[in-house]
Amino acid sequence: MREFLRSPRELGTAFPCSPAVARAMLRGLDTSGWRAVVELGAGTGALSGVLSGALPKGCRFLAVERSPALAAEFRAHWPDLDVVEGDAADVGAICRMRGMPRLDAVFSALPLRSLPEAVQERMLAGAAGLLAPGGVFAQVTYWPRALVAGREMRRRVSEHIGPIESDRLVAGNTPPAWVFRCLKAEG
Numbered sequence: 001m002r003e004f005l006r007s008p009r010e011l012g013t014a015f016p017c018s019p020a021v022a023r024a025m026l027r028g029l030d031t032s033g034w035r036a037v038v039e040l041g042a043g044t045g046a047l048s049g050v051l052s053g054a055l056p057k058g059c060r061f062l063a064v065e066r067s068p069a070l071a072a073e074f075r076a077h078w079p080d081l082d083v084v085e086g087d088a089a090d091v092g093a094i095c096r097m098r099g100m101p102r103l104d105a106v107f108s109a110l111p112l113r114s115l116p117e118a119v120q121e122r123m124l125a126g127a128a129g130l131l132a133p134g135g136v137f138a139q140v141t142y143w144p145r146a147l148v149a150g151r152e153m154r155r156r157v158s159e160h161i162g163p164i165e166s167d168r169l170v171a172g173n174t175p176p177a178w179v180f181r182c183l184k185a186e187g
Ligand SMILES: C[S@@+](CC[C@H](N)C(=O)[O-])C[C@H]1O[C@@H](n2cnc3c(N)ncnc32)[C@H](O)[C@@H]1O
Pocket: 010, 011, 012, 013, 015, 016, 017, 040, 041, 042, 043, 044, 045, 046, 047, 064, 065, 066, 067, 070, 086, 087, 088, 089, 109, 110, 111, 115, 119
């Protein structure tokens, strides 16, 4: 709440996501062959326990969080998980520096629409450059597809990553949220 009052646009919501959002991000995916995964906008780690818990042994998991206060809380809550205090716009450089040049999935709880356009573009281009063909980009949003803003956001993500593979309502989250996934196109 303190961080939300300080920078509402960067947080997007004062409420942490529920584990149901993480489960919707993972639903139906075969994670058994995954080697490296990134979570963007990890906050204090509301999704990170479920996401990292679904990964096979040996799969790398890296959380990226821009707020120093939230990254510090993340470390306190999740001492065994790797978190970088950094900007999702730099995801390409961050992952290469960490020896993760290829990703099987990117999970994003970033408040995409309220971020500056340049940040959105750099983050999406960076994620597209890291994802293996067929890799997954999952985004949680409070904008339904029925609204123009929601459609524009999905179009932007899809243009960078690939076609939308699923889009489902998580009604039990506060507030209700949608999780959509795009699969990285070949080439
Ligand atoms: C809606 S909150 C989600 C927090 C948590 N993952 C959850 O699900 O409850 C969005 C998070 O994105 C972070 N964030 C915003 N802009 C960012 C950026 N450019 N790079 C990295 N993190 C960012 C915020 O600080 C905040 O922790």
